[in-house]
Amino acid sequence: MSTSNHTVKEARPQAGLPSVSTEVRIRHFLKLLTSYWLSSDWMFAWFGTAFLLGSKYIVIYMSVQANSWQHSFYDVVQNKQVDLFIPEIIKFFLINGCSAVVLVLDVYFYGMFSMRWRTFLTTEYVARWMKNNGFYSMERAALIDNPDQRIAEDIKDFTNSVMAIVVGLFGSITAGISFGSVLWSAAAPIRFLIAGYHISIPGDMLWYSLLYTVLTTGAIIWVGRPLISRTMRQQQVEADFRFGLIYIRRNAEQIAFLDAAPTEVQSLREAFDRIKKNYHRLILAQMGINATGHIFDSVGKLLPVFLTIPKYFAGTLTFGGVMAAQDAFRQMTSSLSFFYQAFQSFAQQIANVNRIWAFDQVLERGGASGIQVIKEDSREIAARDLRLDFYHNASLTIGDWTILPGQRWVVVGPSGIGKSSTMRAIAGLWPDGAGVVQVPSQGLTMFVPQRLYLPIGTLKNAICFPGSPDAYDDDQVISLLSVVGLQKHAQRLHESRSWADQLSPGEQQRLALVRILLYRPDRLVLDEATSALDMANALHFYATLLERLPSVTLISVVHDERLTPFHTHCLRLAAEGVTQSALDPEEETVC
Template sequence: MTEQTPARQASHANRATRAEIWRLIKPFWVSEEKWKAWALLLAILALNLGMVYINVRLNSWNRDMYNVLQSRDYPQFKSLLWQFSGLAFVFVAIAIYSVYLKQALQIRWRYWMSTRYLDRWLAHRAYYRIEQGQEGRLSDNPDQRIAEDLHALTSDTLSLVLGFISSSVTLFSFIHILWSVSGPLSFTALGQSWVIPGYMVWFVIAYAAIGSGVVWWIGRPLVGLSFNQERFEANFRFGLIRVREHAEAVALYRGEPQERAQLTARLDDIRENWWNIMRLTKKLNVAVNFYGQFAVIFPMLVSAPRYFSGAISLGVLMQISDAFGQVQDALSWFINAFTTLASWKASINRLAGFHADVERAAGMPRTLAVTQHGGSAVTLEGVQLSFPDGSLMLRRLDARVESGEHVLISGPSGCGKSTLIRAMADIWPYGEGRIALPQDAPAMFLPQRSYLPIGTLRAALSYPAAEGSFEDALITRYLGLCRLAHLASRLDVAANWSQALSPGEQQRLAFVRVFLNRPRLVFLDEASSAMDGETEEALYAALPRELPGVTVISIAHRETLARFHDVRWKFVPPAAGEGAGHRVEALPIAA
């Protein structure tokens, strides 16, 4: 989860084009899942058409029932009750399976899209590059995009498409009925006689058009407000999670007032935007409810003169009222779906921005090449590192690390030592030159703050290998070597180990991973900074003993570790007149 960069995100809130919408929706329907997906969709459409057909039958039944009631025909009344029972039973069965199949299609679509977006987000380390390139981002909180917006996209798209098709079929089915039963409207105006055939059809079209126009005019800002509401909610959750993740540091700093102030400010954003949504929704509900309530009595009002004149029966009056309601409801699809449309459009906009960020991160030009070769040495040729804004961080570095050699990187804080490690790990794209790693030498990179997945201790120790990849006896041995023997009895205990273990224990656990996975290249980025000096030296001494021939490149500030290395790469700040960027001096370390 990441903090917002609201300026460009807000401007992107209404900019997803039809091409972008199609790019988001299309892939699933032409994928390997297409046959099952289309079969489910056609089955749902068939069931929805069946529901429309039953509604047409019920419209005729409605006319007959009221005529029977008017004529007090009891035998026919009982017959119509049996007829209704059959229609109602079929309608209920169709409605149940329509929802069931829709949910089945929705979870298939969501699962397919989620796995593809996870693949894109994790491929080429796009997730890391998106976090590094804060400027120019169009989206925020990738976790929310994948978990929530893909769910909203699939759910809302199916609801809107199926609702639109069902409304269209209902419209064409009932507009014919309404035309035939409403008859002509005759009146005199401006000294002439006028006749409007099927006048109820024209009334309902005008009524729905005016209502839709009013709702659209009132509700236009809802898309942007929905977009911002999700953004503010995500910011608030992010702040809460940050307090949880850094609970000890906040407590030690007595930072509760500052955290409360920041969280309250984010909550204020939620409240202010929510009030804007409330005010707009109130206006929208006024229009929608007046529109809906007046539609109940409107067909009665305009048909009453023909009924009281004896031109139509009570049954036909009720049939007109029902047909008017069906046509009006079909024409009101936009009004009824407006809130869903606004939410759907906001999700589309966020996903379009996220998609653009992932594509940009994956397609970022690589002027700093990290390759593999058949030799045994790590080579750096013409390597220069830059900040994301293009300013120079490290000037040209040409170096070679032989197999089994141990290199200590030292220099002042913030000079680019960790960035050089990131470049060799192929996660820092800003720079130029070429870094070549041995092809047959698996590598492990240990950051200062180790990542511990939530789960069993065995899984945390095995990471990045799968749980169960190593024998318990081997795990126990290396726990003892890394002075974590007290954890040997807790291998099957599931916990949030990043909270349960101290920083020093977490770093020692990372060394257990190194010994278990047995890499040929080990990169240590202040990976022992939280350990006591004795333990730190013991683990550095154990590396060549447990992993003979291992190549080690490490960053450390304690001079006591120099004796475990062969060469020092010293970061030297630029002298006066040299311009920006540190340079590296390679110095041998005396035995």
């Protein structure tokens, strides 16, 4: 028999993200942005980008053609050239027909490309989240909120808004250049006098439209500054509210038993009030942007009229020239106004990237572990200098512990002492602490917790999980259902259900035994696997297990000491120390 101490230790550092420089964040953003173009799908990524930008260019080219059509059409009207009227109308339909075809193709390809990019990022993030049970560590240590939202929503929004911004930016620059040249051709010099010098700047229409756009964009950005932080806050409060709803669903029965619906409604109301409050502030910011945009829009409609009409009256510009210049002015200012229109999506983008960044940080930190788990080519499970650390400044020192093949260890101790955590440490799921856990690399080690995981699907699928149901005969499964007294469910083997909600906790624990007997593991770790069973059923569970798998190496956490006779050794965890002892079933040794 050996002893070790349960001691108080230093406070565990709080889970949280280290603060990093803007440079690191920018590097992360660029990596996220470019990873698809450097992936194995790079051909599609590059060709797709070229196609998208190409089609955007054609759309703009067609609108430049439409602008030039306006010029010639209104000149034809002004000069009363009746013979050219019909050809001009045909030209109109040709230009608009081609535009329509390109626009439709563009919409289709845009959607396809964005889904392919999203698929790439989603697959990558799901794989990283699941790797080495990272999803479990995140939940256990509450490292980050709502990883599901980060994978499902943030990545979708990221790909959508980056595409909108990049394609929109390309479009606005191309349109700016194309319509800028139209404006240049309708321009006169700007003349003014400074300190006795006559200054003349050519291209008045172009400069006025640029100045107008800069003023609009500057004003919108200034007015909409608070939008970024409010959008980020909105995403956070929306996620909290959604999580609250999910949490109620997850604990529906417990809440119903407690008749605690009014309390839950109250906390949901408070969470929703936070949404409402921030949404109000968000709307105010959007209102400011819309009002400013509207004022500039109205001015933008009149401005080209005032700029071109004097030239028409002076005879330096034809009527077609006036119409074309006005259209070009509007096209150019509206394409450049993309910057302010994209402002809101930009605000959302920053919030998304921040959330994905935080998720990445946690994923990268994932592997760190104080307790080392190594696989050895031996048949024993062994712990060396094992110490488990808990969040409440306590630790549990197990020390050295060896489980030889065929031995059956019972682990007992008061609630909260660390029995389940010790099992987690053996499975490599409890990283906090120190020491080494050595597990055999050969054969199957199976861990069975109190609550069995039953995926949604057929009963057979749930029993055989994680293996394929096709790997086992129906007859074999049905006969094992009878062994554990669940023959009444044999008819439902191929029924699809959420079995975790359909079976009682005790039935689920009996299903665990069916799963164990199907898999026939070499080593079995049971963590209160019979806690929901009455004593007769619990005794039957252990008796059946040992009858069918007599040489299994067993570690089981139990609360009821009537189950200790099924074991050969005992590990007792207590505040004053951990003890190990051999049990003699003949003499009914107390653990």
